[in-house]
Amino acid sequence: MQEVIITINPEGKVKVAVNGVKGKACRDLTAVLEKALGQAHTKLTSDYSLPPDKAHLTNKSGG
Amino acid sequence: MSHVTLIDLEVHDLSALRATCDELGLELCEGQKTFKWFGRHMGDYAIPEGFTKADMGKCDHVIKVKGNPNAYEIGVVKRRDGKPGYILMWDFWQGGYGLQAAVGKGCHKLCQQYAAKVTAKQAQALIAKGFSQHKSVNAQGEIILRYTK
Numbered sequence: 001m002q003e004v005i006i007t008i009n010p011e012g013k014v015k016v017a018v019n020g021v022k023g024k025a026c027r028d029l030t031a032v033l034e035k036a037l038g039q040a041h042t043k044l045t046s047d048y049s050l051p052p053d054k055a056h057l058t059n060k061s062g063g
Numbered sequence: 064m065s066h067v068t069l070i071d072l073e074v075h076d077l078s079a080l081r082a083t084c085d086e087l088g089l090e091l092c093e094g095q096k097t098f099k100w101f102g103r104h105m106g107d108y109a110i111p112e113g114f115t116k117a118d119m120g121k122c123d124h125v126i127k128v129k130g131n132p133n134a135y136e137i138g139v140v141k142r143r144d145g146k147p148g149y150i151l152m153w154d155f156w157q158g159g160y161g162l163q164a165a166v167g168k169g170c171h172k173l174c175q176q177y178a179a180k181v182t183a184k185q186a187q188a189l190i191a192k193g194f195s196q197h198k199s200v201n202a203q204g205e206i207i208l209r210y211t212k
Contacts, residue, residue, distance in 0.1 A: 012174025026065030038073030
């Protein structure tokens with residue numbers, strides 16, 4: 001399952017967490033949202049360095 | 064998990080700010096160049112980067128509390144530190160005579176609701192990609208927007 005969780009605390013600070021999306025696609029998924037909200041400080045997790053799913057690769061090469 | 068981003072909120076989107084004001088009983092007066100405050104900077108708080116005492120009370124847009132003509136107002140001012148967007152300036156002396164009750168201490172209530180509004184607007188792109196949205200508020204008062212596919 002792909003999941004994006006955005007938490008906005010009572011002071012207006014925002015945390016964006018992306019789960020289950022491997023590779024660069026995870027950054028692409030929320031890049032516009034993060035830019036619209038303000039100054040972002042990003043921590044990449046272990047999934048980021050994994051290759052995208054095979055289906056995703058097929059779509060890219062096919063498209 | 065793929066990535067986690069912490070974001071220091073900046074005000075970029077005037078239409079989202081207007082919609083937030085409508086929800087909180089405020090009015091965004093676009094193009095109004097001065098806002099109501101004490102009128103004299105007492106030197107007890109720092110002036111934002113790029114501004115001087117002479118700039119206090121001047122702005123690009125104003126946020127007013129509807130139905131309270133005595134309340135101080137919020138100046139929406141284009142940033143002068145090289146970053147895009149606006150900063151919010153307001154005078155919180157005596158709670159801004161009703162302003163703080165409407166926007167929260169430190170303008171936090173306004174900022175939280177604005178962030179939620181911008182998030183919901185930008186997340187339309189996620190919904191278009193097949194994500195479903197679920198919104199909740201937890202015991203700590205955090206707004207949680209969860210998108211899953």
